[in-house]
Amino acid sequence: MTMVSEPESFLQVRRAQPRIARGSVSSSAVKSRVYVAMLAFACVYAAIAGRLVLLAQMDEAPSTAWISAQDTVAASRPDLVDRNGEILATDIKTASLYAEPRRILDVDEAVEGLIRVLPQLDETVVRRRLDSGAGFAWLQREITPQQAERIHDLGLPGIGFLSENQRFYPGGPTAGHIVGSVNVDNQGLAGVEKYIDEEWLSDLQSLGFASDRSMEPVRLSVDLRVQHVVRDELAKAMERYRAIAAVGIVLDAKTGEVVAMSSLPDYDPNDRSQALEKDRLNRATGGVFEMGSVFKTFTTAMALDPGAVSINDSFDATRPIRAGGRTISDFHGKNRILSVPEIFIYSSNIGTAKMMLATGIDRQKEFLTRLHLTERLKTELPENAAPLLPPKWNELAAITISFGHGISVTPMQTAVAAAALVNGGTLLPPTFVPRDPGEVQAVGKQVISPETSRVMRYLFRLNVLSGxxxxxxxxxxxxxxxxxxxxxxxxxxxxxxxxxxxxxxAFPMDDPRYIVLVVLDEPKSEREGIGATAGLNTAPTVGAIIRRAAPMLGVMPRFGKGDEPIEISY
Structure with missing residues (x-):
């Protein structure tokens, strides 16, 4: 093949072309070609610039869904602290995993990497969300720092993290039923957490004043030290007596402040799923029960206060009572005439029923209403159950109610009513927040006379000494x-x-400061051959709580006094 040099070839081509007049056609053609080339380059550059602007806008302007999610998770909550400033609940920062599906380059790669780090995720759900083309989608809330670091190291486009507030309860289940819990969006679900939302926090958050800013702690009346003692002693009692549930309450009889309240089985508010288990309900304020012979306290005060019965009176308890086709008898009957103090310390159903009959059915209903035992008790906690009353308040119902059957109330109602009987006769609504003396005076209501209260203190102490x-x-x-x-x-x-x-x-009985109530559900005999009555299980449990908690509450022991019942005049 003959090779021709480039100059020669070019000259041959020029010779082969017809001659054209210089400057006639070539100039316009060249200009047209230049313009076309410039336009083409301009279009290419415009397309590239447009794409870059679009990408820049996508990076700089988050989706409205992303902004909405950021605003939601930024809401903070105030710390909850006990009466001594110990933290019961606080906010900590945590990372939550999200995706912007329209930025995902390889869905399969993203799904595989995420499932490898978070195997608890549902692969089908994750794939559907990443394939949706949406602007924002949650993948997993509240992941650990280690998980966040591993996912970050995967380098997946379109996968990111939002920093949000997570509620943390340092004491775990210690005061779980009091502080309550929050949902994944840091909104109160139960207990004091829900209360502060309903009172003011939700309004503050809706106005944007609770986003990542510190707030004044909310101080509760609870003493964390005493709370631990109550829960610990209840747990020991449940194990010792093989009970299925327990309740313990320590109430300030002079202010109405709840110092401790525990209901077992309880739950750890750090694990929200536990709160959904039915056996972990708050029995102290959210459950109603027949309280049994504890109710004889109220019947005795009811009979003594108006003077219908005197502490010097006696009632015949030799034979059972027949009413409404039922026979009312004593558990350990003395089968003799009993004085009022004997009726109380021997817990005589017959004697108590006769004291009620001497007072009157209408008086009984009015008195229990006066003590707020016939209506729902209001506290800061949303878990407050309404009492169960007899459908017909006839003679049979009145007799059984007199010794604690036929009416069901919450343990908290029982403790609050008892405080009024021993503190001088003033009924104080319970509270889980501190109450100053002015508030105490404003909310207190006299329900029995100071003299009747003094007699009830005498009977309480007598029952511990001799009953x-x-x-x-x-x-x-x-x-x-x-x-x-x-x-x-x-x-x-x-x-x-x-x-x-x-x-x-209550203790100390010469000037009662605290009410202590313990309830055990289905306790068994501690050992073979002995009974399982309250005097054998709940009474020693209360003693154990007082022995440990009284010094914490600043109640100093006084030896050499209190060996005899409180003196009263009658």
């Missing part, structure tokens, strides 16, 4: 109280082998 509450006594603290053993109802009938035991107490 069923002897195992609750703590040297130096003059404990007083009343036992209650209530048979449970199954299929509409009382069963003798399942009981709910309680001990309602």
């Amino acid at each position: 069923s509450g002897r195992r609750a006594d703590v040297p130096g603290y003059t404990v007083g109280g009343k036992t209650g053993t209530a048979e449970k109802i199954e299929n509409g009938r009382y069963v003798s082998n399942k009981r709910r035991n309680s001990f309602l107490s």
Whole structure:
């Protein structure tokens, strides 16, 4: 093949072309070609610039869904602290995983990497969200720092993290039923957490004043040290007596402040799923029960206060009472005439019923209403159950109510009413926040006379010295109280082998400062051959709580006094 040099070839081509007049056609053609080339380059550059602007806008302007999610998770909550400033609940920062599906380059790669780090994710759901083309989608809320670091190292486009507030409860389940819990968006679901939302926090958040800013802590009346003691002693009692549930309350009788409240089984508010289990409900304020012989306290005060019955009176308890086709008898009957103090310390159903009949059915209903035992009790907690009253308040109902059957109330209602009987006669609504003296005076209501209150203190102390509450006594603290053993109802009938035991107490009885109530559900005998009554299980549990908690509460023991009942004149 003959090779021709480029100059020669070019000259041959030029010779082969016809001659054209210089400057006639070539100039316009060249200009046209230049313009076309310039336009083409301009279009290419315009397309590239447009794409870059679009990408820049996508990076700089988050989707409205992303902005909405950021605003939601930024809401903070105030710390909850106990009366001594110990933290019960606080906010901590945590990372939550999200995706912007329209930026995902390889869905399969993203799904594989995410499932490898977070195997609990549902692969089908994750794939559907990443394939949706949406602007924003949550993948997993509240992941650990280690998980966030591993996902970050995957380098997946369109996968990011939002920093949000997560509620943390340092004490775990210690005060779970009091502080309550929040949902994944840091909104209150139960307890004090829900209360502060309803009172003011949700309004503050809706106005944008609660986003990532510190707020004044909310101080509660609870003493974390005493709260731990109550929960610990309840747990020991449940194990020792093989009970299925327990309630413990410590209430300031002079202010109405709840110092401690525990209901077992409880839950850890750091694990929200536990709160959904039915056995972990708050029995102290959210459950109603027949309190048994503890109610004889209220019947006795009802009979003594108007003077219908005197402490010098006696009632015949030799034979059972017949009413409404039922026979009312005593559990451990003395089968003789009993004085009012004997009726109380021997827990006589017959004697108590006769004191009620001497007072009157209408008076009974009015008195229990006066003590707020016939209506729902209001506290800061949203979990407040309404009492169950008899459908007909006839003679039979009145007799059974007199010794604690036929009416079901919450343990908190029982403790609050008892405080009024021993503090001089003033009923104080319970509160979970501190209450100053002015507030105490404003909310207090006189329900019995100071003299009747003094007689009730005498009977409480007498029952611990000589009656069923002897195992609750703590040297130096003059404990007083009343036992209650209530048979449970199954299929509409009382069963003798399942009981709910309680001990309602106060200390020190010469000037009561605190109410302590313990309830054990279905306790068993501690050992073979002994009973399972309240005097054998709830009474010693109360004694153990007082022995440990009283020094924390600043109640100093006084030895050499309190060995005898409180003197009264009658």
